[in-house]
Amino acid sequence: MKKIAAIAATSLTAVAVLVVGVPSAWSTTKGPQSTDVSCDSTTVKVGVSVTMGSNGTYKITYNSDSGGVGNNDTWWSARSANGNDLPAKASVPGEVRTWNPVIMSTYTTRIVRRYEDNCNGILPGHGNYSVNYTVNYPG
Amino acid sequence: MTGSANVLRSVLVFGSRGRLLGLACLLVMTVISACASSDEVKASDPTFQGLDPTVVSEVLANPVAVKKIDEEPAATRDSMAQGIVRNFIVCREFLVAYQDWQRTGLPPRDPSLPEPTNPLDPSNTAWLQEFPQYVATLHSGDPSRLRELLTNQSGCGSWIPASPGDVSGPTIASVVSSGG
Numbered sequence: 607m608k609k610i611a612a613i614a615a616t617s618l619t620a621v622a623v624l625v626v627g628v629p630s631a632w633s634t635t636k637g638p639q640s641t642d643v644s645c646d647s648t649t650v651k652v653g654v655s656v657t658m659g660s661n662g663t664y665k666i667t668y669n670s671d672s673g674g675v676g677n678n679d680t681w682w683s684a685r686s687a688n689g690n691d692l693p694a695k696a697s698v699p700g701e702v703r704t705w706n707p708v709i710m711s712t713y714t715t716r717i718v719r720r721y722e723d724n725c726n727g728i729l730p731g732h733g734n735y736s737v738n739y740t741v742n743y744p745g
Numbered sequence: 746m747t748g749s750a751n752v753l754r755s756v757l758v759f760g761s762r763g764r765l766l767g768l769a770c771l772l773v774m775t776v777i778s779a780c781a782s783s784d785e786v787k788a789s790d791p792t793f794q795g796l797d798p799t800v801v802s803e804v805l806a807n808p809v810a811v812k813k814i815d816e817e818p819a820a821t822r823d824s825m826a827q828g829i830v831r832n833f834i835v836c837r838e839f840l841v842a843y844q845d846w847q848r849t850g851l852p853p854r855d856p857s858l859p860e861p862t863n864p865l866d867p868s869n870t871a872w873l874q875e876f877p878q879y880v881a882t883l884h885s886g887d888p889s890r891l892r893e894l895l896t897n898q899s900g901c902g903s904w905i906p907a908s909p910g911d912v913s914g915p916t917i918a919s920v921v922s923s924g925g
Contacts, residue, residue: 628899655867657867657874686871687824687870688829688868689822690832691904692899709875709878710874711871
């Protein structure tokens with residue numbers, strides 16, 4: 607009886623591995639973190655740096671925003687320590703952007719507002735808004 | 746500097762018309778130079794010791810590279826500049842390796858990673874990670890793996906000019922993609 611139970615357990619484990627799959631590289635999370643971004647749509651905010659442990663998917667989740675105006679549409683990209691860029695992709699809060707395959711390196715996230723807006727009311731300057739985001743990468 | 750000296754000499758040697766023309770040229774060269782060179786990083790800096798001075802000059806005259814250097818926070822600016830120079834050298838060497846491989850059908854010899862006298866982080870650590878991947882493509886026996894690396898959206902080929910100094914010319918990725 608015990609032998610049958612052991613075989614059944616082994617079979618179930620094998621089925622689970624087949625269904626779920628084995629991850630090709632462990633995904634590491636940095637964040638969530640918040641940072642202020644200018645509403646002038648030209649000032650690039652330098653965000654978190656991460657070091658990838660293997661080639662794979664670089665993922666940025668724009669979790670939420672605060673302040674600013676409209677939907678705070680934002681460009682996201684990353685630059686490697688040797689000057690190579692991930693092409694900029696735009697997103698609004700709640701959206702995810704991915705790049706794949708990305709060559710492993712140390713990447714710094716870069717953030718800039720998509721459209722110029724006045725987020726400062728009657729006060730001088732464009733003002734800022736805050737973005738909350740998370741970076742996932744192969745650790 | 747030699748170009749500026751020549752223009753200056755023409756201003757001194759030629760007449761008033763020549764002086765006017767020479768001054769105009771000097772002004773244009775000054776503007777171009779100001780646009781392309783970083784205020785913070787100089788070719789004579791210890792950052793570039795041990796690296797090919799021709800490539801250092803090319804990088805500091807490349808507007809895209811200079812913008813990347815100037816945008817970098819002060820703490821890592823020198824590292825970025827050094828990393829970009831190594832990037833230009835490595836990417837072109839692997840372009841040549843790819844072209845040789847296509848032409849001869851034989852995997853080329855391994856290029857070596859250019860070693861600055863004063864390696865700076867984070868770019869040095871990034872190179873120690875990245876470079877073995879490039880070499881591994883040569884050992885794979887499959888040129889398409891090197892092709893993928895040189896045309897990758899996050900790779901060096903997507904922005905580095907295939908020909909030295911040809912800022913507006915084709916990138917390494919576009920040359921590889923077009924079968925060049």
